[in-house]
Amino acid sequence: MTTRADTRGRDTLGRPPLVLVVPGAVAAALLVVPLVSLVLDTPWGSFLSLLRTQAVLDALRITALASAVTVLACLLLGTPLAWLLARVDFRGRALLRAAVAVPLVLPPVVAGVALVSALGRNGLVGSVLRDTTGVTLPYTTTAVVIAHTFVSMPFYVLSVEGALRASGERYDVVAATLGADRWTTFRRVTLPLAMPGVLAGSVLAWARSLGEFGATITFAGNYPGTTQTMPTLIYQELQSDPEVARTLSMILMVVSVAVLAALRNRWLTTP
Amino acid sequence: MKPKLTLPLALSLVGLVLPLAACGGGDGASGSSDRTITVLGAASLTGTFTDLAAQFEKDHPGVDVKLAFDSSATLAQQAVDGAPADVLATADTETMDSAKSALANAPQDFATNTMVLVTPKDDPAGISRFSDINRSGVTYVACVDTAPCGKVAAALMSDNKVTSKPASLEVDVKSVLAKVTSNEADAGFVYATDAVAAGDQVRTLSIPHATDEITTYPIAPLTQSKESGLAQQFVDLVLSDQGQQALQDAGFGKP
Numbered sequence: 001m002t003t004r005a006d007t008r009g010r011d012t013l014g015r016p017p018l019v020l021v022v023p024g025a026v027a028a029a030l031l032v033v034p035l036v037s038l039v040l041d042t043p044w045g046s047f048l049s050l051l052r053t054q055a056v057l058d059a060l061r062i063t064a065l066a067s068a069v070t071v072l073a074c075l076l077l078g079t080p081l082a083w084l085l086a087r088v089d090f091r092g093r094a095l096l097r098a099a100v101a102v103p104l105v106l107p108p109v110v111a112g113v114a115l116v117s118a119l120g121r122n123g124l125v126g127s128v129l130r131d132t133t134g135v136t137l138p139y140t141t142t143a144v145v146i147a148h149t150f151v152s153m154p155f156y157v158l159s160v161e162g163a164l165r166a167s168g169e170r171y172d173v174v175a176a177t178l179g180a181d182r183w184t185t186f187r188r189v190t191l192p193l194a195m196p197g198v199l200a201g202s203v204l205a206w207a208r209s210l211g212e213f214g215a216t217i218t219f220a221g222n223y224p225g226t227t228q229t230m231p232t233l234i235y236q237e238l239q240s241d242p243e244v245a246r247t248l249s250m251i252l253m254v255v256s257v258a259v260l261a262a263l264r265n266r267w268l269t270t271p
Numbered sequence: 272m273k274p275k276l277t278l279p280l281a282l283s284l285v286g287l288v289l290p291l292a293a294c295g296g297g298d299g300a301s302g303s304s305d306r307t308i309t310v311l312g313a314a315s316l317t318g319t320f321t322d323l324a325a326q327f328e329k330d331h332p333g334v335d336v337k338l339a340f341d342s343s344a345t346l347a348q349q350a351v352d353g354a355p356a357d358v359l360a361t362a363d364t365e366t367m368d369s370a371k372s373a374l375a376n377a378p379q380d381f382a383t384n385t386m387v388l389v390t391p392k393d394d395p396a397g398i399s400r401f402s403d404i405n406r407s408g409v410t411y412v413a414c415v416d417t418a419p420c421g422k423v424a425a426a427l428m429s430d431n432k433v434t435s436k437p438a439s440l441e442v443d444v445k446s447v448l449a450k451v452t453s454n455e456a457d458a459g460f461v462y463a464t465d466a467v468a469a470g471d472q473v474r475t476l477s478i479p480h481a482t483d484e485i486t487t488y489p490i491a492p493l494t495q496s497k498e499s500g501l502a503q504q505f506v507d508l509v510l511s512d513q514g515q516q517a518l519q520d521a522g523f524g525k526p
Contacts, residue, residue, distance in 0.1 A: 122454045138455055139410065139438040221439025221450075222415060228440075236442060239344040240417035 035253070042250040043243055050247050058225045059233040059248075060255070062144060066229060067209035070148040074156035074205045077149075079198065082160035083186065087169065097161075104154045111151055112218025119146065119219070143220035144227050148209040155208055156201035163197020164190065203263060210256050308501045309337040309355060311346040313362035313488065314445050315384065315464050319521045320360070327508055334501060342443045343419055344369075353495055357502035360490040360509070363419040367489040375499060378489035381509050383524035384462045385481045386423050389451050389473040396457035401478050404458055405435045411458040412450045415440035420447070423484045424460040430480040448473075462486075467522035487526060 050056060084090075085097050103111055119126040121136040130136050137143045171193060175185040191198070213231035220227040222236065230252045237245040312320045317340045324336035339346070343361035347370035350359045359374070360381070361367045367378045388411075390398050396409045404411045413428075414421030421440065441447045444461050451459040452472045466475040490509055492502035508514050515525070 116453065116455060120453070120455050136410075217442065217446075221412065222441060223437065223439050232442075236415050236417050236440075239342055239415075239442065242348065 038246065038249060038253070042246055046243075047247055047250065050244065051251055055224050055228075055233060056248065056251065059228050059230045060251070062141065062226075062228060063210060063230045063252075065141070066144045066148045066212075067206050069145045070152050070209040071202050071206050073145070073149045074153055074202065075198070078153050078156040078201070078205075079160055079191070081153075082157045082164060083190070085157070086161045086164035087172070087190075100154055100157050102154075103151055104158075108151060108212065108214025109218050112147065112215040115143075115147055115150060115215060115219040119143075138219060139221045139223065139227060141220075141226055144216055144229065147215040147219045148212050151212055151215050152205035152208040155204040159201030159204060160194055160197045163194040163200075166197075167193040203260070207256065207260075210252070305333055306498060306501065307335045307337060308357040308496070308498050308505060309339065310358040310360065310505060311339050311341070311350060311354070311356045312360045313343045313346065314340050314443055315362055315462050316340065316360055316488070318464075318468055319517050319523070322517055323505075323508060323514055326513070327505055330508075331501070331504070336505070343367075344417075350493055350495075355495065356493055357496035357498055358490065358492055358505050360488060361419075362488055363422075363486050364489055366419065367491065373493050373495065375492040375494045375496065375502070378491035379506065379510060380487050380526035381490050381514070382488040382518045383526055384464055384486045384488065384522075385524065386420070386427055386460055386478055386484060386486075387463050387466050387481065388458055388476040388478050389448070389461050389466050389469065390458045390476070391451055391454045391456075392472055392474060393454075394457075394474055395454065398458055398476065401431065401476055405433060407435070409435065409457050410438045411435075411460075412439045412441055412447050412456045413437045413460040414444055414447055415442055418443055419486060420444040420460070420462065423486055426484045427460070427478050427480060430483065431478070462522075463524075464522035485524070488523070 081100070085093060085100070106114070116123060116138070118124050119129075119137050121127065121130050121138060126137060137146065167190075171189050172185050175189045176182070180188065211231055212229070213235060216227070216229055217232050217235075222228050222232045224233075228236075230248065234245050234248045234252070237248060310320060310324065320338055320340075324338055327336050328334055339356070341349075343363060343366040346359060347361060347366045350356060350370045350373040353373075359367070359370060361370075362384070364378075364380075367374075388398075388401055388404070390396070396403070396406075398404065398409065403409065413424035416422055416425045420443070438456065439450070441450065444465055447456075447459040448461050448465050448469055450456040451461075452469055460478075461469075463475075466473055490506050492499060492506055496502045509518075519525070
């Protein structure tokens with residue numbers, strides 16, 4: 001990918017200064033060393049046999065399901081929200097944008113408490129739901145998905161909103177002058193231009209969902225086969241057998257790196 | 272794109288700085304003492320050990336007792352990993368054994384605990400005796416069986432031939448209690464001491480065969496202690512009549 005202009009520029013610019021190289025190397029070491037230690041510490045002998053146990057298969061299934069549905073929910077609900085925030089002028093837009101970003105800085109356990117107070121069986125919305133339909137959300141896989149979506153959606157919305165704003169409104173205006181209505185413009189012009197943001201946001205949301213722990217265990221609980229995800233299983237095993245917990249962490253890491261690697265090519269080659 | 276990121280960035284900065292500011296305030300208050308011991312205690316000891324630590328500080332002017340409460344397994348692991356602490360008290364003998372390499376002396380049993388069933392104060396599911404948790408539609412929670420409280424709950428469920436399944440397996444007993452006090456569960460398996468601590472927020476029912484599954488609490492000073500004398504004195508306080516009285520007031524049984 002290196003062009004001639006790049007190489008020439010590099011010669012003129014000189015060697016990278018130590019003041020940038022040293023902190024950069026420290027940052028890289030901080031990120032890489034713990035992961036390498038985890039790989040080295042993993043009892044690989046028990047890796048495959050552990051992978052086949054019912055508890056791990058259940059947790060992997062719930063994690064995969066929850067993260068996939070979370071990305072879907074982000075695409076279907078988060079994209080319109082990002083579009084509203086980027087393109088429509090309405091009162092309280094700045095406030096709404098701030099509110100959307102709050103789950104980013106909220107400790108996940110607090111997110112779980114917030115979800116309980118809204119959707120728990122005695123919650124603001126949850127009690128109405130229970131009285132009218134008899135449905136209670138906590139302790140269900142649906143609750144896991146809701147918790148994951150709550151913590152992941154901000155990543156998606158901010159990423160897509162950024163992309164929408166970066167691509168600007170000019171193309172929308174051109175499409176409109178050529179006779180396209182707003183929905184057609186969104187479908188044919190706005191969304192394709194924002195695609196890198198949509199993909200990046202999806203990957204971010206998916207990754208956040210994969211590691212989600214605090215909100216899930218607080219709101220949805222922890223039961224094998226219905227609400228137990230890989231991170232909750234890892235935390236639980238950490239209490240009894242750190243070796244198993246380490247192997248489980250490895251499984252989660254291998255799976256996520258594999259999916260990321262598979263997505264990466266597509267993602268990076270898209271304009 | 273840059274200006275659009277300012278708001279989330281500013282918010283995240285506020286989020287990062289606030290907890291730091293809070294920490295700073297807390298540290299300043301206890302900074303005057305020159306000697307410190309750190310006690311690692313099982314979560315169920317929170318109330319009693321907080322009181323005993325205050326007593327200990329009163330008896331030993333200039334000594335600051337720091338307390339860390341967590342699940343026994345987590346604390347035992349921290350002790351083995353060399354956490355800067357002086358005393359370890361766990362909620363079962365098994366986790367204490369797992370920390371054997373970090374113990375300065377043989378652990379001594381100082382309390383026992385039994386398991387009870389608690390329901391929210393207004394008892395939404397109408398539970399009048401233990402076997403009612405078998406009724407369909409009753410949502411109950413217990414600890415996961417990798418935690419000591421979960422081992423006892425699982426044993427009691429099998430002793431009593433419970434046929435229904437818990438809605439959730441919580442990682443520690445405080446989470447079980449929280450699910451019940453917040454009325455998100457109809458019943459929960461907690462220790463007698465948790466039921467005492469929750470006061471009139473919960474109704475307490477005894478569990479048949481609970482006396483067959485008593486948990487014993489051991490305490491021991493740690494090898495990494497830099498104040499081994501004070502550490503032993505804290506252990507002695509817990510074992511003293513005064514300490515035992517405080518434990519019994521909190522619902523613990525005698526060792």
